[in-house]
Amino acid sequence: MSKEFEIVREFEVDASPEQVWEAVTAGTGGWMWPMEEPEPREGGKGPFGSTVTAWDPPHRYVNRVENVEDIAEQSANQLDYTIEPREGGKRAWVRYVHSGILVEDWDNQYDAADKHTDFYLHTLREYLTRFAGRPVAFATFEDGPEASKSAAAFTAVGRALGLADDTAEGAKVRARGPEGQAFDAVVDYRNPYFIGLRTDTALIRLFGRNHWGYPVGISVHDFAPDADGKANETAWRGWLDGVFSA
Known part of the structure; x- marks a missing residue:
């Protein structure tokens, strides 16, 4: 209706x-x-x-x-x-x-x-x-693996990033990204539905769309001079697939 x-x-x-x-x-x-x-x-x-x-x-x-x-x-x-x-x-x-x-x-x-x-x-x-006015390379995908629709999927995503379940907004963290690479970030947003990570050159956004019956999604706003949006999409898609491959 x-x-x-x-x-x-x-x-x-x-x-x-x-x-x-x-x-x-x-x-x-x-x-x-x-x-x-x-x-x-x-x-x-x-x-x-x-x-x-x-x-x-x-x-x-x-x-x-x-x-x-x-x-x-x-x-x-x-x-x-x-x-x-x-x-x-x-x-x-x-x-x-x-x-x-x-x-x-x-x-x-x-x-x-x-x-x-x-x-x-x-x-x-x-x-x-x-980052206002800086050139950006954007990457996103909303069609994560089917397993990322599960009720506990976004909790698994946070843990795969290296975040404790109680890591709160404002925390400085050593996160784990694609290919196991570690990077320094600030948790600029966090609740049961979304995680935002901010680095010196990027905003990384993770969407717990499993709460509404959809797969988890990721977006990356990369402001680095040599940023490659397609490479970021490939890397983070592979990372998310890996979280749910076991």
């Missing part, structure tokens, strides 16, 4: 309104994923077949699509960003509203979207305060 949804978040960030505007409209993979840049006008073409319904740089940007392609559970989707200056423009206040229509499995789909929102917006703030 179709039903409307709305997810609202408000936050402040140590970035100018212009920097926030660039991050949410430039189409790079710095904090979410690469996407088509919107036409800079009301009525213009937006990403994923959407239409720009508000365009007022750097204050308001809205895009909406009525027929969502490739997402069977959703028939309409709207993203609405309102950005206001704080402290003379040195900081910004952001109001983000994600709304639309879910057509099936409403409670599960809404819960997933609601929790993903917090993780994505956290990654936006990490990008703005640490």
Whole structure:
């Protein structure tokens, strides 16, 4: 049964309104994923077949699509960003509203979207305060091994990274990545559903989508000068396969 949804978040960030505007409209993979840049006008073409319904740089940007392609559970989707200056423009206040229509499995789909929102917006703030404007190589995959759908899958992922079950946000860790390579990182986000690792040159995001019946996924935002997105995808996919190969 179709039903409307709305997810609202408000936050402040140590970035100018212009920097926030660039991050949410430039189409790079710095904090979410690469996407088509919107036409800079009301009525213009937006990403994923959407239409720009508000365009007022750097204050308001809205895009909406009525027929969502490739997402069977959703028939309409709207993203609405309102950005206001704080402290003379040195900081910004952001109001983000994600709304639309879910057509099936409403409670599960809404819960997933609601929790993903917090993780994505956290990654936006990490990008703005640490990597804004830097070239990025992006890698992602959502189709982890079938075994990663199990109830205990994300616990296994955390342990494979070398994290204790009680390793909390803010902890500095020596993590274990692809091919057993160790790297220094900060756990910048952690709850039962997501793990965020930040290094000097990258944001590594792990998605416990098993909680909603899907495989675990991984994204890497790599800002190193010699970053190779395809190599990162291959390496981390192999790492995740290895976690569930036993």
